[in-house]
Amino acid sequence: MQTNDERYERITAGAPKPTDSFVRAILRDQYGVQAVSCWPLAGETDHNTHVVDGTGAQYVLKVSGPQDRRANEFQSALLRQLAEREPGLQIPRVVEDRSGALVTTVHDGDQDLVVRMLTWVSGTPLAEVRRRSAELLTDIGTTAGRLAVATATFEHPGPPSPHYWHFAHAGTALVGSIPRIEDPDLRAAVERLRERHLPMLEEGLPRLPTAVVHHDLNVFNVLVRRNHDGYRVSGVIDFGDALPAPRVADLAVLASSAMRGSPRPLTVAATLAAAYHKACPLEEAELDLLFPLIAIRSATVAATTARLTAEQRHGDPRHRSQAAIELAIALADMPAVLGTAVIRQACGLDPHPPATSVTQWFAANTASMAPLVADPLVPVDLSASGALFDGIDPRDPEALRTAARTGILGHDTATPVGRYGEPRFLAPRRRRTGEQEPANVHLGVDVFAAAGTAVHAPLAGVVEDSGVAGVDLVLRHEPAEGVGFRTLYTGLSVEVSAGERVEPHRLLGHVAADTGDGLPPRVRVQTATAPLGEWTAVPIGVTHSDRGVWEALFPDPTPLLGARHTVTAWTPVIHRAVQGRRVHLPNTHPTYFSTPIAMASGRDCRFYDEQGRSYLDALNNVTLVGHSHPRLVKAASRQLGRLNTNSRFVYDVLTEYAERLTATLPDGLDVVYFVNSGSEANDLALRMARYVTGRDDVVVIDDAYHGYTSAVADVSPSRYRHYGKPDTTHPTPVPDRYRGPYGYDDPEAGARYARQVIGAFDRLAGEGRMPAAYLFEALLAGAGQIVLPPGYLAPIFAAAAERGIFTIADEVQVGFGRLGEAFWGFQTQGPEIVPDFVTMGKAMGNGFPMAALVTRRDISQAFDATGRFFSTYGGNPVACAIGLELLDILEDENLQHNALSVGQYLRDQLAELAGRHELVGDVRGQGFYSGVEFVRDRHTKEPAGEETLIVCERLKDEGVLVYPTGAFWNVLKLKPPLMFSRAHADEFTVTLDEILEAGW
Incomplete structure (x- = not known):
């Protein structure tokens, strides 16, 4: 390998400097182009100009010295073959001059200049994309592999001479640059990289397969375009360094460039290599030498940066990259065997045979x-x-x-x-x-x-x-x-x-x-x-x-x-647990995320999985006051050690809890039926309403979910749509001010949507089927976190009272201060809203199974004729002790107010994201019950269901848990514990912002 040969110092020659008038004359005389604008572009050895003519067509005019004519002819022939072999690959096309030549010579005073013109390829340089998703990196690696396949058969009688950046001459570049490195840390790093990896290249390069390669496939020459699913490659430009070289050189150049600035540079290299390998299978010798090539390229770029800084020469701003210097220092501490093992594993090979x-x-x-x-x-x-x-x-x-x-x-x-x-x-x-x-x-x-x-x-x-x-x-x-x-x-x-x-x-x-x-x-x-x-x-x-x-x-x-001990390596339980669920649970039993998490513990607003990884919980509305609240743990443990039995025995904790619970409700709602789940509470409310009224029909809101028992599944549109709507269930339109006919700008939206419900009452009455009940949630979870419009419930309640229709407020998900404005969700619609039944569960026990139905004494007495009602575990002493402590915690820690203030702060932060990301169609909610609706088009409001799932998966990968909801599965449902802080809100929105910026 040569160590000091000025033939490879082409970088020092610089680019020609023709005047603007001379460039315009070339365009006019050689190409017949009347330039409307000419804008200089960066270039190492070429003077590049972005040209726009009167028709709006765009070109790049490249002017170089006579020594580059051979290289230009080679590159032009290469581009022409690529256009024929890979028409789907967006690359510059060569524009012939008036004589039909691809490369021409013009005279500028006493010097000859070589000129050629290319079509402009639109797109954003990858260097300007701050966040790069795995999918984008995969697309880039695939493009590089396709490019390698397309150039594999290219031959030309006059290939250009090797240039400064040729891997075979890395020794020359490093020897010439290392003495000019002033930073001692960088100099030491470059020396280590040279000593460690250059011998590998000297031994291995001659054995690698060769082909014509781009040889400058960096983040400035890969162009991308943003689609609805994030950035994707739109083109490749600047084939000025193309020449025959080891085939894997392009991948090494690409990886060393894309790795700069990444907190996980090896992951970037591995992702690119895996995609490239799939498009253009690499030999094991290439894979084993790829990391040393990346390291040497990184050292060369960093050393050259330092050299040009010392010489105060920066023809190309890309040589000013601090990230390149930082990458070289990082790679110097990275053993070659590690880098190679990561790349091999990504490509499906044994990482270290x-x-x-x-x-x-x-x-x-x-x-x-x-x-x-x-x-x-x-x-x-x-x-x-x-x-x-x-x-x-x-x-x-x-x-x-x-x-x-x-x-x-x-x-x-x-x-x-x-x-x-x-x-x-x-x-x-x-x-x-x-x-x-x-x-x-x-x-x-x-x-x-x-x-x-x-x-x-x-x-x-x-x-x-x-x-x-x-x-x-x-x-x-x-x-x-x-x-x-x-x-x-x-x-x-x-x-x-x-x-x-x-x-x-x-x-x-x-x-x-x-x-x-x-x-x-x-x-x-x-x-x-x-x-x-x-x-x-x-x-x-x-x-x-x-x-x-x-x-x-x-x-x-x-x-x-030795084998005489019981010690074995630790093994995760996730695989065994998932398999056990498949064997013993029904196929329809859901799990969150495509790759489930094996949870081990929870604390405050965070989960911890068996790997010890922390997850911010923005999803779990069950744990109202946070995971493993020490006061709840103590209360449950104390009561469990004292007494736990069924409510047919008398114990004061049940009475005390019933008094405290009903005190939070409007006067008259003072009879409590303790059960174990919200589904049971809603089931009982329907049973009582139907018995007392002697009617069967129930009016609900479309897309609602009220539970899993037969009775409540039959009034849950999100459930019965899988098996057919019962004749006694009557869904009314979702009062959705984003998608519905009456929007946020309609001050009468609530009344207009209410009339649709009242119309259902009257239609059924006209058919002789007056409903038994109107069942509603105060904020619609299953429908997509829909906030009821102001003035929605009041006319419905008035109409229901006139017609003898019971009202059932399903507070299973939204009660206990979650909405911030009031302790119970129905209260956010005004003090006159007093339901006949209030059902509750989930957060009632902070995860401990407890639920209740609260109603009036007259309704309860009318139901008494059916006989005793008794739930074995409903209202057990442990449940009541937990419930009491939870009420105390809500008050002592002022959590309802926190839900109000921080919930609004969270939505304000999310609304700011909508200004930067077109995917965000709507942000809505109350307190700590919010929704972010994703759409592919803000005008058509086409739901982005697939994208929403991907965003949730990405958030999970980054340690934030949230999940989709809504009829189109395109709404992020945010239901964090009530101790969620502004710092947590910032954490969530920053992470979501980064994911949306990167795409997928």
């Missing part, structure tokens, strides 16, 4: 391992779902450490072992949703033995100099032909020397005393299948997303403990 032989050898030889320590070993569960952390706030590291320490020290007769692969709360946490997931999956086994405990070699090996920060001892093992690995020991006072061969049972050292993290003394054992020379530190914990790669590089060392 040597690991397979090691794990197979372990499986066959576990029984022969010598004891590591003398005592028997037992596992201790330090995982995020472990019982040790029950009742502990995952955000309290000291409490977590105390619980872990107590659990570890609680073993008297055996040595506890922390398992491999455990996702631990004790690992560093994310500070905010949207940041990287925590690196909390443990990559070793921890043997918690007393300080001074002797540690012995489980198998033969040779002591190596560690050279890795934090690792006390490294043993190299080659127990069989083709099997090689290392074992790493941390927390050990070492008793062996470098170069020494140790046999099984040999004393390696003693457990050290100081852990520095608040946990008991231990020795951590890890296994490495890759050389450690490039590792400055061995990871202790890794992210769940990257787990597969790391398990290949640092596989499970548990077999080193």
Whole structure:
């Protein structure tokens, strides 16, 4: 590989500088184009001009020096073939001059200039897209692969000379630039990258398949366009650096450019590589050299940036990228084996083939391992779902450490072992949703033995100099032909020397005393299948997303403990749990999200899954005062330890709760029927209304949901549409001011929608079928978070009273202060609104199954003739104790007011998003019950149901839980706990904004 050849310094020559009048003369005389506007564009060796003529047609005129004629002829022929072979690929088309030539020469004083003109390709440079979705990256990788396939057969008799950016000449570029790097950190990083990866290129490049490549496929030359589903590739431009080269060069250039500025650069590279590989299958040699190519390209760009800065030359602003410098520094700390493993796995290959032989050898030889320590070993569960952390706030590291320490020290007769692969709360946490997931999956086994405990070699090996920060001892093992690995020991006072061969049972050292993290003394054992020379530190914990790669590089060392113990690696329950649901639950039983979450715990406004990942709960209206509220936990535990029975026994907590509950309702609503679910409460209300009136028909609002029993499913349009509407159920139009005939701008919308309900009353009366009841929700959840228009209920209630129709307020989802303006949803329509029945559930017990129907004494007495009504578990002492405590918490923590103020703040923030994202059609709600409706077109209001599901999945991936609702499944339903704060609202809206910006 050449090291210092000025032939590759074409970048230093710069571009010609023709005047504007000269450019216009070329356009007029050579191409017959009368330019309306000429605008200079960036260029390294070409003078580029954006041209618009009188018809609105757009072109790019490229003027270069005579040394570039050969390259221009080559590029023009290449573009012509691409236009023929890949007509669907948007690339510049070559425009012939008046003589029919693709490339022409013009004279400018005493110099000859080479000129050609291309059609303009519209689009936004990828560099200007701040957030790039996985789908966009996949589209970009696919485009690059299609481009490679299209150029594979291109041949030309006069290919251009290699240029500065040619990978074969990276040594030249780096040698010429490194001395000019003033930043010591960058210089050290570039030196490391050159020393580590350049030898790989020298050895591997000659063996790679070659083809004509774009060779400058960066984020400025890939153009994108925003569609309803986000950004997609619209074209590729600037083939000025095209030449024969290793085929994979384009992918390396593309990846090194797209990785800049990403918090997860390897994920970007892997996504691009997987898509490229699918479109243009790469050989294993190409995949194995791709990461070194990316690293060298990144080093070259960063070094050249520094060089041109020092020389005060910036012909192309792309060489001023601070992100390129930051990427080079980051890649310098990244072992090549790691980058290659991530890319290989993304492409469907074994991430690190040597690991397979090691794990197979372990499986066959576990029984022969010598004891590591003398005592028997037992596992201790330090995982995020472990019982040790029950009742502990995952955000309290000291409490977590105390619980872990107590659990570890609680073993008297055996040595506890922390398992491999455990996702631990004790690992560093994310500070905010949207940041990287925590690196909390443990990559070793921890043997918690007393300080001074002797540690012995489980198998033969040779002591190596560690050279890795934090690792006390490294043993190299080659127990069989083709099997090689290392074992790493941390927390050990070492008793062996470098170069020494140790046999099984040999004393390696003693457990050290100081852990520095608040946990008991231990020795951590890890296994490495890759050389450690490039590792400055061995990871202790890794992210769940990257787990597969790391398990290949640092596989499970548990077999080193021997087969005589019960210790095994940690395994997630999600797969077993999902399979169990498939076997034992009905097929129609739903789960949230395409990839379900195995929840382990909840606290305040957050869930925590078995991986220890935190999720902001903007969805779960059951937990009114937050998950695991300590006062509710204490109240339930205290009552459960005292008494729990059925309500045919007399206990004062039931009476006290009934008094407190009815005190929140209008006068007259004072008889409580305790049940277990909102469905039962609504079922009972219908039964009572039908019995007392002697009628069967019920008027409801379309798209409503009132429960799962036969009776309430028959009055729930969202349910009965699957099996047919009963003749006794009469849905009325949804009072939807966004989609309905009477909108937000109609001050009479409420009265107009009310007349549709009253019309249904009169129609049924005319048929001799006066309804028994009008059943409604005060805010329509199933219909899409529809807020009842002002003045809607008052005329309906007046008409119902005149006709002897009972009114049933379904407060199962919206009661207990959730709407902020009032304690009960129906009260938001005015003080004159007093239902005959109020049903409640869900939030009533903050997740504990309890519900109730409240009605008047006269109605209750009329129903008494049917005999006793009794629910075995309804109103049990534990339920009542929880209910009482919940009412106290609502008052003590002023949560109804919080729902009012923060709920409005949340909707204000969401409304601002509507100004930036066309997908947002409407934002509506009351208190902490809000909806964001997504549409593909704001004029037609075409529902964006598919997009809404994708947005919910993306939010889940970023640690925020929300889910669609509505007739078209295109409304985000936001129903967070009432302690949801402004910070939580900001967290939600910022994350949603980022997802909508990136598209999908």
